[in-house]
Amino acid sequence: MKQSAVTAPLVTSGPGLFAAFRIHVLASLFRNYVWWLSGNGSDFDEVVYVDTPGLGSGRVRCAICYPANDTSLKSCPLLLVFEGGGFILGQPEDGQRQDRRLADELGLVVISVDYAKAPRYPFPHALLQLLHVLEWATSGSNGSLKVQPDASKVAFMGNSAGGNLVAALTLLVAFTEGPLATYRHRLPATFRQVAQVMLYPSLDTGVPYGERFERASKAVQEQSLPVGVAQLMEDAYLPPHISRDHLLIRPTLAAGDILSELRLPPALILTAGMDCLKEEADTYTRQLGQVGVTVHAHDYPQAKHGFSHYKKGKDYRKEDVEDCWKRIAGMLREAFI
DSSP, X not given: OOGGGSOOOOOOOOOOOTTHHHHHHHHXXXXXXXXXXXXXXXXXXXXXXXXXXXXXXXXXXXXXXXXXXXXXXXXXXXXXXXXXXXXXXXXXXXXXXXXXXXXXXXXXXXXXXXXXXXXXXOTTHHHHHHHHHHHHHHXXXXXSOSSEEEEEEEEEEEETHHHHHHHXXXXXXXXXXXXXXXXXXXSOTTOXXXXXXXXXXXXSBTBOHHHHHHTSOHHXXXXXXXXXXXXXXXXXXXXXXXXXXXXXXXXXXXXXXXXXXXXXXXXXXEEEEEOTTHHXXXXXXXXXXXXXXXXXXXXEEEEETTGGGOOSSTTOOHHHHHHHHHHHHXXXXXXXX
């Protein structure tokens, strides 16, 4: 496949998911509940809204952490964060503790994006909103940020569905030819993505979740996300009028010839052994490695989906959580040198 053969992601309309409004309302209520559990956003320094015409509600909320110990910085590396939640949940507050830690420890501007959620806003609303935020943050002309991000030192990080968006946005801004090249041209000439960090990502999205679930052993199935819940979330993101055979939906479709042309940045891919999504993450790890992309991969054999954000409870494994964030900090520190 050539770069010119990959079509641009367009916002379209058509028959939606059955009972979409009810799902959207219930998801909104659940997001509020998760927000209450996660925190009130006090770890962030400020919240700004970035205009995204024709996408989502027309603007997107971004929660920001600045490095705490050096207010004299004029610019520093940028980490864009996309929280998971099956494309219908997820918000910056879910990972606020980790964002605060990375900003202070590594001297970063961390921007966690509350991208448009399905089913009200299916693919590609969220992905194109993230591109708008990237364009805004690296433009060098925005007056909203207290510290200007360095466009030559940018990384993306996301978990679960957010990991899918990390892979998709990384691919999107790497195209230099064909219909997708226009997105890279919207970014400054100095733009350089130096890392992509994916935690237990969904990378075969579009293939029915039940099929991916069946690939796993019975022991893993018992600990994975239930088929009904996970399939409902992905169907909300991909209603019937959207073709699922697109590499920006299903990054594992990125063939070797395209991957070798795109010159993708180093990747850190962390997986949970008790998660049926591990297999597709391993597949993408191999695909990247086969074309020379530097990939740091690590599996936590006893961990479950979502383990990196657990704070307590029977599924909380302190050693896995601490090692996970140590690896992330180490990889980003090296990437930003």
